[in-house]
Amino acid sequence: MDTQKLIIIGSGPAGYTAAIYAARADLAPVLFTGQQPGGQLMLTSEVENWPGEADGVMGPDLMEKLKKQAAKFGTQIIDDTITSVDFSSRPFKVTSASNGEFQAESIIISTGASAKWLDIPGEKKLQGRGVSACATCDGFFFRDKKIIVVGGGDSAMEEATFLTKFAREVVIIVRTDKLRASKIMQEKAQKNPKISFLWNTSPVELIGEERLTGVKVVDARTKIESVVDTDGFFVAIGHQPNTKIFVPAIDVDQVGYIKHAPDSTATNIPGVFACGDVIDAHYRQAVTAAGSGCMAALQAERWLANNPPPGMGE
Numbered sequence: 001m002d003t004q005k006l007i008i009i010g011s012g013p014a015g016y017t018a019a020i021y022a023a024r025a026d027l028a029p030v031l032f033t034g035q036q037p038g039g040q041l042m043l044t045s046e047v048e049n050w051p052g053e054a055d056g057v058m059g060p061d062l063m064e065k066l067k068k069q070a071a072k073f074g075t076q077i078i079d080d081t082i083t084s085v086d087f088s089s090r091p092f093k094v095t096s097a098s099n100g101e102f103q104a105e106s107i108i109i110s111t112g113a114s115a116k117w118l119d120i121p122g123e124k125k126l127q128g129r130g131v132s133a134c135a136t137c138d139g140f141f142f143r144d145k146k147i148i149v150v151g152g153g154d155s156a157m158e159e160a161t162f163l164t165k166f167a168r169e170v171v172i173i174v175r176t177d178k179l180r181a182s183k184i185m186q187e188k189a190q191k192n193p194k195i196s197f198l199w200n201t202s203p204v205e206l207i208g209e210e211r212l213t214g215v216k217v218v219d220a221r222t223k224i225e226s227v228v229d230t231d232g233f234f235v236a237i238g239h240q241p242n243t244k245i246f247v248p249a250i251d252v253d254q255v256g257y258i259k260h261a262p263d264s265t266a267t268n269i270p271g272v273f274a275c276g277d278v279i280d281a282h283y284r285q286a287v288t289a290a291g292s293g294c295m296a297a298l299q300a301e302r303w304l305a306n307n308p309p310p311g312m313g314e
């Protein structure tokens with residue numbers, strides 16, 4: 001089996017940017033796209049804050065451009081998912097779902113994060129039948145309908161505001177009496193005449209057979225349960241980093257984000273780097289992910305130069 005210089009796991013802005021830099025540095029990277037090629041931006045519509053795209057760019061179009069740019073400089077892109085890793089010795093080994101085992105002298109992890117679910121009765125059964133975690137993917141199907149959005153952070157404000165393009169009414173359910181969202185996003189949602197808030201309330205069950213018809217909620221103060229009728233239910237309570245396959249080899253924090261040295265993408269294993277949303281609970285922007293992808297590639301390049309395996313480098 002050939003040993004690659006660098007394997008990149010994940011194909012969001014972090015992974016593709018790492019690939020562009022690594023390929024231009026002659027590392028001939030092999031990139032595995034994962035289950036959702038292109039990452040979270042494939043689920044968005046217009047991205048207005050990607051620098052250089054003054055007129056905005058559609059998320060999937062941006063990812064296609066990044067993919068093309070990575071391939072242009074010689075990245076080998078494999079549409080497959082890594083299911084397990086062995087970082088116990090060099091070369092590092094990764095096993096893919098459909099193409100067997102690969103090995104590499106260095107690794108960049110850029111597996112991103114996925115939307116969290118509430119894990120309440122009815123939620124799984126009614127996904128795609130009124131229940132969603134992606135307003136930009138599914139909002140279109142709720143024209144003139146009533147929608148409930150759960151969450152009090154920026155994601156919830158953004159999703160709710162976006163959904164008012166289609167819905168007749170959007171109710172944001174917040175489990176406490178305060179929002180965690182930034183002031184500007186709060187104000188935007190609060191000023192929107194189609195949006196109202198239900199405070200101190202948690203959903204406990206989603207109701208419906210063929211389609212969602214309502215949500216059973218509980219009031220945190222009185223503990224009284226009631227049913228709120230709705231056509232749509234959007235969960236916007238944050239994200240979970242995709243790090244299951246790397247634990248316990250790679251150190252993660254309590255939530256599951258990969259721990260990394262300050263101002264660095266280095267993990268606890270020399271030669272394994274991590275970038276993008278998988279290390280970032282704070283900014284989670286495409287452009288910050290791309291920036292950390294660049295850092296990871298530069299660090300991998302330097303590390304390989306300083307730690308050449310037998311027969312490589314020199």
Ligand code: NDP
Nearest residue numbers: 151152153154155156158175176180236237238239282284
């Ligand atoms: P956050 O962690 O900021 O907020 C999650 C929200 O969901 C909180 O209000 C939390 O409540 C609530 N919540 C969590 N679990 C549950 C539950 N089981 N039941 C009910 N409510 C629950 O996540 P976000 O995804 O909103 O934001 C993450 C980061 O991404 C932030 O830094 C944010 O600024 C950024 N972001 C920026 C955007 C932008 O600038 N355009 C858009 C989206 C996100 P509680 O407060 O009680 O814990």
